[in-house]
Each structure stands twice: as C-alpha cells, then as structure tokens.
Amino acid sequence: MVNKPTDHIVKSFDEDLKRLSNVIAEMGGLAEAQLTRAVEALVRRNSELATQVVQDDKRIDALETEVGQMTVRMLALRQPMAQDLREVVAAIKIASDIERIGDYAKNIAKRAIVLSTHAPMKPVASIPRMSQLALQIIKDVLDSYIEKDAEGARAAWRRDEEVDEMYNSLFREMLTYMMEDPRNIGPCTHLLFIAKNIERIGDHATNIAEIVYFLVHGRSLDEERPKGDTTNVPIDA
Structure with missing residues (x-):
C-alpha cells in the first residue's frame, strides 16, 4: 500500500520534532556539565x-543557533498549528534558557579563575550544595520536557524557592565575613556573584518548567511563581 502524501508529511514532521528534542537534550546535558565543572574548578581552585x-x-551557543535554524525551517515549510506549533515555539524558548544557563556557568568559571589567586575561604563550601540543587532542578525540567510530563515540571518549578533560600543564607554568611575583615570584601564579592549566578540558573530552570507546562496543557501555570530571594541586591552578572 502506498502512503498518502499527508502521511509522509506527518511522519517527516515527527522526525523533525524528534531531532529538535535531541538537540535540546544535548544542550541541556552540556549546560549541566558546564555548571558542574565550573563549581568543581572553584572548589579545587583549578584555573x-x-x-x-x-x-x-x-558549544552551547552553536547548538542554540542550530535550534534556531531548525525551527525557522519547520515554521516555513510545515506551518504547524496547535500542539505542533507549541512544540516548535517551546524548543526556541527552552534553547534560549539553556543558553543563558551556560552563560552563567561561564561567569562562575571566570570568577573561579580570579578566586584561585586568593587565599581559600570557608564560604566556598556552601556553593556546591546550592549548585547541586540547581542541577537537580535543571535535570528534572529537561526530563519533563522530553517526557512531556507537566506535573513533573510543576514539581521542579516549586523547588526554585529552595535555591532562593540557600542564596539568602549564603548572602548573610558573606556579609558576616566582610564585616569581620575588610580583606574579605573582594573575594566575598566574587562569591556573591557566583551565588547569584546559580540563583539565576534556578530561575531559568523554572522558566523551562513553565514552558513545558504550557506545551502540554496549552495554558500557563495558575500559581504564583515561588520566589524566596529577599536580598534585593542588583548583582546579576
């Protein structure tokens, strides 16, 4: 039996979506690895x-460009509607969030290079715990994207408040160190930027969770975004 042209088009579009998901998954894996290595470099003082x-x-930037090219081609040739259109738009937005996560990991690495020239500081030990939580949220939201699991995305979305609370605690710890000895102000400022970068990574992970929820249900989450950052200090790098 010969396939109808529409059958071929549907199959071809499904293959395009599968390739798109694979690139997003690759981007996410790279971003996770980048954050892990950046924090490792900080802790080990490995410039x-x-x-x-x-x-x-x-490498992440190149993959985001690839996603952009793929989605433009799909929109132009397939003219998707409804769920299919949400799939394409979600990929564009998620790729952008992952690229920003990669940028924050790069920023952490840059500050790790500077801190490797300073004497070791006790507050550094708090950074890995915060990054591990952010990494788990990233992993959960990306798994939710691949599996189209809206409830899994919602659960990960709610955990961002934990990252904010850890940032608040670390912020207070840094202030204490800076007040105790003015020589700590420089390195502690770098650590505050690093902590803020991780907090922002958590925010981008929650963005992805919201996109996944909308992708699955076609509507936005009907809850107020959890937010626990009470510092209100504009040190976003």
Whole structure:
C-alpha cells in the first residue's frame, strides 16, 4: 500500500520534532556539565579547568543557533498549528534558557579563575550544595520536557524557592565575613556573584518548567511563581 502524501508529511514532521528534542537534550546535558565543572574548578581552585569551561561555552551557543535554524525551517515549510506549533515555539524558548544557563556557568568559571589567586575561604563550601540543587532542578525540567510530563515540571518549578533560600543564607554568611575583615570584601564579592549566578540558573530552570507546562496543557501555570530571594541586591552578572 502506498502512503498518502499527508502521511509522509506527518511522519517527516515527527522526525523533525524528534531531532529538535535531541538537540535540546544535548544542550541541556552540556549546560549541566558546564555548571558542574565550573563549581568543581572553584572548589579545587583549578584555573585550567575553569578556563576550559569558559572556552566550551561556544558549544552551547552553536547548538542554540542550530535550534534556531531548525525551527525557522519547520515554521516555513510545515506551518504547524496547535500542539505542533507549541512544540516548535517551546524548543526556541527552552534553547534560549539553556543558553543563558551556560552563560552563567561561564561567569562562575571566570570568577573561579580570579578566586584561585586568593587565599581559600570557608564560604566556598556552601556553593556546591546550592549548585547541586540547581542541577537537580535543571535535570528534572529537561526530563519533563522530553517526557512531556507537566506535573513533573510543576514539581521542579516549586523547588526554585529552595535555591532562593540557600542564596539568602549564603548572602548573610558573606556579609558576616566582610564585616569581620575588610580583606574579605573582594573575594566575598566574587562569591556573591557566583551565588547569584546559580540563583539565576534556578530561575531559568523554572522558566523551562513553565514552558513545558504550557506545551502540554496549552495554558500557563495558575500559581504564583515561588520566589524566596529577599536580598534585593542588583548583582546579576
């Protein structure tokens, strides 16, 4: 039996969506690895590893460009509607959020290079715990995207408040160190930027969760976004 032209078009579009999801998954994996290595470089005071993280950021940028090219082609040739259109638009938005996560990981690595020239500081030990929570949220929202799991995305979305609370605690700890000894002001400021970068990574992960929820249900989450950052300090790098 010969397939109808419409059958071929549907199959071809499904294959395009599958390739798009694969690229998004690859981007997400790279972003997770970048954040892991950046924090490792900070803790181990390894400037070579941090430099490699900075250089590797272009791999994520290249994949975002690929997503952009793929989605433009799909919109032009397929003219998707309803759920299919949401799939394409979601991919564009998620790729953008992942690219920003990669940028924040690069920023952390840059500051790790600077901090490797300073004496070790106790507050550094708080950064890995915060990054591990952010990494888990990223993993959960990306899994939710691949599996089209709206409730999994919602659960991950709610955990962003934990990241904010950890940032608040670390912020207070840094202030204490800076007040105790003015020589700590420089390195503590870098650590505050690093903590803020991780907090922002959590925000981008919640963006992805919201996109996944909309992708599945065609409507926005009907809850107020959880937010626990009470510092109100504009140090977003």
